[in-house]
Amino acid sequence: MHSGFSEERNGEQCERSICVNNPNLESMKEDILYHLNLDTASHDFPKQFGDVKFVCVGGSPWRMKSFTEYIAKELGLEDPKGEYPNICEGTDRYAMYKVGPILSVSHGIGIPSISIMLHELIKLLYHARCTDVTIVRIGTSGGIGLQPGTVVVTKQPVDAMFLPRFEQVVLGKTVVRSTELDVELAEELLQCGKELAEFETVIGNTMCTLDFYEGQARLDGAFCSYTEEEKQNYLSEAYAAGVRNIEMESSVFAAMCKLSNIRGSIRSEVLDAAV
Template identity: 45%
Template sequence: MACDCDYILPTMDGWEQHYQNCSTVWFKEYGSEPPKNTDGSIRLRNKHLSRLHYDVLYHLGLDTENYDLPAMFGDVKFVCMGGTKYRMKEFAKYIAKVLKIPDEGLVNLTKHSHRYAMYKVGPVLSVNHGIGIPSMTILLQEVIKLLSYAKAKDPLIFRIGTSGGLNIPSGSVVVSSWGLNGTLKKSYDIPVMGKIMEIPSIFDKRLNQELLYLASKEEKFSTYTGGTMAADDFYQGQARLDGPFCDYTESDKLCFLNTLVEMGVKNIEMEATAFAAFTREAGVRAADVCVTLVNRLEQDQVTPSKSVLLEWQERPMMIIGKYISKYCEKLSSVH
């Protein structure tokens, strides 16, 4: 197997030589054919899909019969996902400015589904995934199929969002290196036909190194890398004291959070494990980039003003915007 890495930034000292989905890495780790075609498009490894006359992407309001998906989405290189419809529309406007593309008339391409909102700006899809793993994985799996049917070449998927920080200043950004579930395992555990399937939740190290390099140029805030705990609940699942139910003490909470810190966890949110697991399974490069709104070792409530929170939420956008801009600069220099 030859290296087929689609490098965005040139390799620097100490960086990984390959992306996680490089064919050489994939064959060495799994001993099997990589989940992408020679042109870089995603090869879906579900044989049952070939038996369908056409595939309905129900939650996106799209299908393979009535829509020309290659014409609509074949040029997509980046998918940026986040929780709210508002945030992802704002990201679409932001990336349009970065790429100098007019943003007038942004159209929600999934409006017929009444579920999610998705906007396209040049090679970038900006789409919201709701809150929590179930909502996110429904969207993510249909986006992966969409990219495959559209024959998008070597796509990357970013999740940008908010989180609670652990022992780092509020307003800091965390680029996740791995996801940790509620039982403190680095995996996404999903019940399938009565049995638990454990899928490793590890992010692409080389991609993270590239993002951290660009983030290091920012002077307004600090960026960290480390583990991210993905909880299945906002309150007890994150050891909060401010939910409607709580049968543990503040001392219990701090002991648990300090255990996470000792493990290398930098923040807590509600999607990282499944996001890392499913993108890795699909052979798609991905990164989870979140700003922290509170230091959970100090308090549970998010208290900064709305204007401060809005400014903080732009920080992951800035890092991803720089990365996408680097790709477009590289592309224009080739042409």
């Protein structure tokens, strides 16, 4: 079953309604977003979140709070007391802040953590009847052939085999989903970065791994099953495949944005160079 809220604009159906694909949601008296500490019974989602147009997500709670304070100042929506309450207060899983039409949400580290957050965030936007939502992941990464401080706008996430796919086992069967991102949005972010000229901004594929150490060809984990030469050969192959940075969330982020009909893009700062 395919479900989604839509609205009429000049007699035409909105193209950016939030889509879900779960018939069980329609029959539930209450939908509990366990890890966000929110539920449809005690919260008026359309009233509280219905105006949301932009969502920025990132790993750590403090980073997303800092982003909230920054964007509030930029938009002239600063709180006189400098107070920005955590909407998810009461849970230590994630943090969420809201300034005008912008949500700022932390997602932790790795595919499992961001996947849980995105399931509940997408349902939140769905229940709130939001439309035309754009989600951008802002984070950090390891670079390939780039200097620290470079910002990478993701063209397409790929797995550790350099393939544009996200694989997940559901009921014992492997499900493969596309990691296609919004091309126009990526170009817009690339252009913004070039106009700022405060740091180098490039576009390239982002490799999403399941591990920070061996998965990213590091030599400093508790275990290392390869040589320095093998590492360098692998990273050279990654570069030749268009990969410019490595992180741990991009593939599922892209897959879930596409499934829910949300414009999504990823912007990552390179902290260190893998090669």
